[in-house]
Amino acid sequence: MTAPANTRGTDSKTGPLAQFTAAGVLDDGDCLVATRIARLVGEEDDAAVLALALAVRAAREGSGALHLDSVARLTPHPTGHDPDDNGQQDADPAAEPATLADVIELPEPQAWLQAVAASRLAARGVLHIEFDLVQLDRYRADERLIAGWLDSRSPDQLKSIEATVLEDAISAGWLNDAQVTAVRAVAARPTTVLTGGPGTGKTWTVAAILRALRFQDGRAPRVALAAPTGKAAARMNETLEAELADGSFDPATTIHRLLGSIPRSGTRFRHDARNPLPHDVVIVDEASMVGLGLMARLLDALSPATRLLLVGDPDQLASVEAGTVLADLVRGLGPRGDVVELSENRRSVPAIQDLAGAIRSGDPDAVLDILEAGHPEIGFTETDEPALGHMATVTDQARHLRALALEGDIDGAIVRLGRARLLCGRRSGPHGIRRWNRLVEQSLAEDAPEVAYQPYYLGRPIIITRNDHGLGLANGDTGVLVRGPQGPLAAIQTGQGVRTLSPWRLADVETMHAMTVHKAQGSEADDVTVVAPAIGSRLLTRELLYTATTRARRRLTIIGSRDAIRVAVMTPIERSSALTERLLERCSSGP
Numbered sequence: 001m002t003a004p005a006n007t008r009g010t011d012s013k014t015g016p017l018a019q020f021t022a023a024g025v026l027d028d029g030d031c032l033v034a035t036r037i038a039r040l041v042g043e044e045d046d047a048a049v050l051a052l053a054l055a056v057r058a059a060r061e062g063s064g065a066l067h068l069d070s071v072a073r074l075t076p077h078p079t080g081h082d083p084d085d086n087g088q089q090d091a092d093p094a095a096e097p098a099t100l101a102d103v104i105e106l107p108e109p110q111a112w113l114q115a116v117a118a119s120r121l122a123a124r125g126v127l128h129i130e131f132d133l134v135q136l137d138r139y140r141a142d143e144r145l146i147a148g149w150l151d152s153r154s155p156d157q158l159k160s161i162e163a164t165v166l167e168d169a170i171s172a173g174w175l176n177d178a179q180v181t182a183v184r185a186v187a188a189r190p191t192t193v194l195t196g197g198p199g200t201g202k203t204w205t206v207a208a209i210l211r212a213l214r215f216q217d218g219r220a221p222r223v224a225l226a227a228p229t230g231k232a233a234a235r236m237n238e239t240l241e242a243e244l245a246d247g248s249f250d251p252a253t254t255i256h257r258l259l260g261s262i263p264r265s266g267t268r269f270r271h272d273a274r275n276p277l278p279h280d281v282v283i284v285d286e287a288s289m290v291g292l293g294l295m296a297r298l299l300d301a302l303s304p305a306t307r308l309l310l311v312g313d314p315d316q317l318a319s320v321e322a323g324t325v326l327a328d329l330v331r332g333l334g335p336r337g338d339v340v341e342l343s344e345n346r347r348s349v350p351a352i353q354d355l356a357g358a359i360r361s362g363d364p365d366a367v368l369d370i371l372e373a374g375h376p377e378i379g380f381t382e383t384d385e386p387a388l389g390h391m392a393t394v395t396d397q398a399r400h401l402r403a404l405a406l407e408g409d410i411d412g413a414i415v416r417l418g419r420a421r422l423l424c425g426r427r428s429g430p431h432g433i434r435r436w437n438r439l440v441e442q443s444l445a446e447d448a449p450e451v452a453y454q455p456y457y458l459g460r461p462i463i464i465t466r467n468d469h470g471l472g473l474a475n476g477d478t479g480v481l482v483r484g485p486q487g488p489l490a491a492i493q494t495g496q497g498v499r500t501l502s503p504w505r506l507a508d509v510e511t512m513h514a515m516t517v518h519k520a521q522g523s524e525a526d527d528v529t530v531v532a533p534a535i536g537s538r539l540l541t542r543e544l545l546y547t548a549t550t551r552a553r554r555r556l557t558i559i560g561s562r563d564a565i566r567v568a569v570m571t572p573i574e575r576s577s578a579l580t581e582r583l584l585e586r587c588s589s590g591p
């Protein structure tokens, strides 16, 4: 393959940009940004402009870096649509999906990389080439900040933790060996990453750490508890209630609030290197949902004396923002001994744990064997045309919720809400939540016609979609509409308990007979039904299936074809970054 001829790549209507747009790989926004910047710096090399547009696209898709040799493996979507969007199934689901290399003549990656390295875009610092990756300046800067910060830390700068208090907390904590290692690591190290799947005792370990900190002599250390979302912060407060009860520690908050958001600035905060946070210890839960930019801003705002504990599950879906920071840190800091992994799951039933393990290890045969073994806790409905008839628990749940709501039973309805959940990859299309919400409502309307036309019908499960500090509601809080003395009441489970209020006060709210897997992150239900995305969907990934599976405590039903399951298990989300390499490079060149 050769580098593309110079066909006026700075014009998005012709040349390689047009070809990539027609193949559904680039969108107009990618091309517009690339052509504008190219014009600004006077770049005329098609190959470099194409790399810039693809780096912009990569960031949009969650990568802070671009491997030019991965471009050939991209899947073209000539209509610009995902199969789940346009309602079409692949004609032959077993057929190998075409790659971009099948439809476009691509530059040879090494020559392309050299062309980018020699380009004006590189000379002017728009693009950088390191570790054979192309990076936009912003993501490289964030990665360098994170790696540099982690590298500069020394245990000598930390306030020491009294050994006897630490040992007391450990012996009184009923901790397993890995949990003890984690507590000791936090005491001894400036940075610790605590990983593990759901129910492996991460919060239990954090509680032991807080107890060790509370009984320190002299000034109690100042601890910040934080999470990427309001919902996750509220959950932290709930699960650490006993440790927070005496007021020794401030309740958890969002990372944005901790750093001090500046209105209308998503990238600047009141706390930064010049005005660092005053805390001795910062503990971040659900760290897999923290993107590159936010992690860089957080570390930038920590003083050298601050201990940092990042807690999360690197195998779950990563942040919406670009980056796979937690997974990168696990790989990059592992050799330094900064990572502790917990693996003993105490929450889900063994069959679901085994299934999650097989998905995580990328073994489709093992996954299908478990799905088809007839475990009472696992159902597998093999079809690529899911229908409501496949989801008895979902319609059952809707009817129970409605009955409890009609009785005005707030507690009963809230408990019921956590019993069963229908999860989908996306919002739209035949496999998306909108369709299932509509179908469940149609089914309810057979007995209760008002469900079809009343927005606030009794028994409507809801999810809050935006933080509302005035009402004390967090994005992701869930609830149900129940009969109240003067009309319908919204009963919502918040971090501070159940709140009831008039549904008319709710601004950002959606129906939740079905929920996206992204939104379900950090929450669980006893009985989970998962509709697998269609073959060809970009959402059909290992992380999506793992995250959905690990939401189930007692029973799981997966609805999808064997091929779709196979594709999901074999398709880890490819997000490129150079953060791991940066950390490993520093580790190997260290003292």
Ligand SMILES: Nc1ncnc2c1ncn2[C@@H]1O[C@H](COP(=O)(O)OP(=O)(O)OP(=O)(O)O)[C@@H](O)[C@H]1O
Residues within 6 Å of the ligand: 173, 174, 175, 176, 179, 196, 197, 198, 199, 200, 201, 202, 203, 204, 205, 239, 346, 347
């Ligand atoms: N060492 C232990 N001894 C007894 N019970 C434990 C221990 N560790 C964890 N548990 C229990 O196991 C369950 C899961 O623990 P925990 O909530 O800490 O897990 P987690 O990893 O934080 O889960 P998630 O990621 O879903 O929040 C809890 O009921 C907890 O009380």
